[in-house]
Amino acid sequence: MDTEDHKALREAVSALGKRHGSTYDRETLWSDAGKLGYLGVNLPEAYGGGGGGITELSLVLEELGAAGCPLLMMVVSPAICGTVIARFGTEEQKQHWLPGFADGTRTMAFGITEPDAGSNSHRITTTARRDQDTGGWILTGRKVFISGVDLADATLIVGRTEDARTGTLKPCLFIVPRDAPGFTRHPIDMELHAAEKQFELTLDDVRLPADALVGDEDAGLLQLFAGLNPERIMTAAFAIGMGRHALAKAVEYARDRQVWNTPIGSHQAIAHPLAQAHIDLELARLMMQKAAQLYDAGDDMGAGEAANMAKYAAGEACVKAVDQAVHTLGGNGLTREFGLARLITAARVARIAPVSREMILNYVSHQTLGLPKSY
Template sequence: MDFDLPESAAAVREGVLAIAGKYDQEYWSRCDADKRWPEEVWRELVAGGWHALAVPEEFGGGGQGLLELAVALEALAEGGAGGAASFMYLLTPAFGGLTIARHGTREQQEEFLPKIASGELETCFAITEPDAGSNAINISTHARRDGDSFVVNGQKIWISGVERADHMILVTRTVPAAEARPRTAGFTVLLVDLKEAVAEGTLTYQPIPKLGTNTVASSTVFLDDVRVPAERVLGEVDMGFAVLWDILNPERILAAAGGVGSGELVLSLACEYATERAPFGKPIGTNQGIAFPLARVKAQVELARLMTYKAAWLWDRGRPCGSEANIAKLTAADAAWQAADRAFQTYGGMAYSLEYPISRMFRDARIAKNIPVAEELVLAHIAQHELGLPKSY
């Protein structure tokens, strides 16, 4: 058993931290306030190939795995990005690069992966619906076969990155949920040309005003007779659930990596403040009422990191990792939230001031307990699959 990071992952961490170190908290706060994608950071990640780590080398990528992608995301978050880092590594590097490399046909790989590796093409992912949040089985967006194409109708919600993506990885039903046997049958995953659909007026979207994570917009998406060529199916028609889980588990693992990095960042800011702030003649960090809660959060972050790396390691080897991905997401999201909460308390009233980044990190950390899967559903999964308790949903 070896707990050292592989040399490849260690090099990734060093490289991404070097980029993150160029951008201070004022930069990230401006991006958040302006609701602006961190374009300067993204361009540097693309120029160094840090976004295409999981794209095979033959298509211009790094030829590495989910572990390296998770380490990169963690480093970007820890280096200053905080919660903004997660979407920078989920939207195109994971939803696009990782999924197409794993499930795309040779033709799809040759068409999409070089463009992803060069930064020419970006993607987003659409599964959630107004009446089917965490219950993906009940999605109703329907794709009907029409000759050499599928015609798609439906609605998605909370879809992040639509405004800048070129293609959407879209989860549809080709067999209605009520007719599917088993219930996980009848899913088909499609690669939708967003620019084309928007230009034709068959796909429209409306950004949703949000509390946090404002460096990327999240939108409601309306699909009205969107036509998708049959050669743009990812995986097999009606058998898309296998592709879906190979998207959702990495999503949870990468979300966990973002939580670990965000927790480290917030802890460093809190400890710096607790060392400098001395209203009673000595740093407030000397008080156990301040120090002990921060120390406990540090322990939580370290435990979350271990499970995140384990889950990524399993996924890279093609081994079952559902429970590990869920546990990593659960523990990392809670650690990031506890870090933000304790940092808020450490800063006292100044945490409420927008002059400091703590309020932004506090807002960003809270949503991680709900997405990409609510912690209650994670606990239900653990209870059923790890403890053998009856299914509760």
């Protein structure tokens, strides 16, 4: 349940979202949210943040989404990149990046997915090798479906380095500036209405200084999943906010629209599916809150399970809520005036990214239930 501070934060963020509305300008909203301290509520106070956690950051994204103006880069910049740098970065990296993340003047994208390594992060082929001349790094590889690269000052790239002792490749994280030579981006033509574009990235012998590495070279998956759990929680917040926005429009329409002098919302065929959508969204929110609280408490293992469950539940609830909202409005649900049709595609993103619902079911069946793997 929300604390009094959380309730106050919800009201303030909701008011900001309603002022901007669903026709919001992304840059203006991002700037306003940064100035008010909402983008950095999870970051340490010593670096300009609010000193809270993913619990508070997910609340901000949910309320902006419910107002019809979600900021997708919140999932990436303060949640993934901010968390990783705050936990594992050097003092210089923290001072350079975290204050900008907190006030919205700096952003960072996150690059993990590859054309041949979607759900299987163990197949990542982007490699980093030592530059014998400078002591830095040389990155080579490709990434795909990376959000907001054109908006970001840098991208946190997941690459793999070779373990000198075993010869095996282990994941490591590198900060790649947007103007680094050999680092190119190509927009992907998406049938998705979103303020943030998707890109394919090419890293052609991108040379980086030694301090581009975030964290310990030998930490491997520990550091990677420190960012992926917040990503799942924030994706759940994104989906819940979107579902709430769609449901609110449908409820308003069902109250006002009359057929034979009776509001259509009085008919159970209309009312019950909307009530079910509300219940599903509230249940998903409870799991999201549980995941965020576990993560903020330092329980990475427990948070991993809950974050996956929250993302699954929120994705399903969002898709159903949007579908029912469109159906409630009938033909009006497909008009630009009501703004629901564009959510049909957007809602499905929560089922697909950053991990598909099928991979979450795999995780739960293997890790939670102890069933054998098929792969």
